Amino acid sequence: MTNWLRTLERVSPFAGVLLVLGGALLWAAARLDAAWFDAHILPNFFLPRETQWTIAQGVRSGLALAGYAALLLALPFIIGRRKGPSLLAICAVAVAGLAAVLTSEAALHIPKWHALQARQLLREPQRRPDPRLGWTHLPNHVGRAYVGGRWIDYAFDRHGYRVRDASATTDLMAPSILFAGESVMLGEGLEWQETIPARVGADLGVQTANLAVTGYSTDQSLMRLRTDLPRFACPRGIVTIFMPSFLGRNINTDRPHLDRELQWHAPAIGSRLGALLRYALGYGGATSIDNGIATTKAALSASHTLGVDRGAWALTVVPVFLPESAAEWSIRRRALDGAGIDYVVVPLDPRSRIANNGHPDAHAAALIASAIVTRVWREEKMEPKACRPR
16 A cells, blocks of 8 residues: 555656546546436437437547546556656646637637527528517518428518418418417428418318427427417417427527526526537536426416417427437426326327428328317317407
């Protein structure tokens, strides 16, 4: 024991740094197991869970190899009692590394910051900043985008709702089913008649209003619904959407957002470098995930209450690309169960995605619309009711 202590006393600062670094890297690799992965890496809409796990295991292997390399590099300086770089040189490298991080952070503060879900405001369908909601689609706008091997037309009326073409507008006085959500509900990569709202409206013979906005979180959809629902004289139903892969955007605070008590907050960015890293890795801390699930549940429940208060029915549709991972199943159950939310799960073939885009294709959208229509017919939700005052 005394000999070991004497050996450690003679270890150079450089060898000590390598030992600490190697140990830390090996500890991190050991921690990144399946349990940690499921608890901290959120499902990604565009990446299968298996692909995420493969990437995580690649990172884990890299950490382990780097840790072993650091320990092996330290051995000659311990056994041979070589001094290596001085403590001053080590500190200089550490300061240089810290300066690089701070410089990167400062550089990210130079351009105007947009929320991570709104990085391309000028991309069709175009959006514009909104101080309370974060962003909305451009009203009175028609644009085209090449998606999945074909040109898609996006038309928005004076209210900013997606409609058939430039000549169409949503009649606020007519009985309507309101659809709130994000790009899946909007119909990313789909012609208007292929979208979920258009199909449901055609089957039920009632006007549908597509309030969905690209990149919205669940709480933003609620804010949009709160703002626009009073405009409608006779809402017959409200349809919201939730997918476990949305939770990553639900926990982001770099946009106007609601907390778990549904109180509004201005954007809180914090470290921009950290935000980008969390977004790229899909990482979520235990507290932020718990808060995100609580906010999601509260927002969906409030959306249903808004409909009931206006004499309308409310339904949440939950598309699930199979196979559903354990993490997705857990998030879905935690966010939807026990809150009085009426929802319908729609299993989808993983091949029913738009090529090079990832959104549900026309066939998947038809299945989602059919599930909504079936639930409405089965429960006789469309029985005529007197419209309640706005």
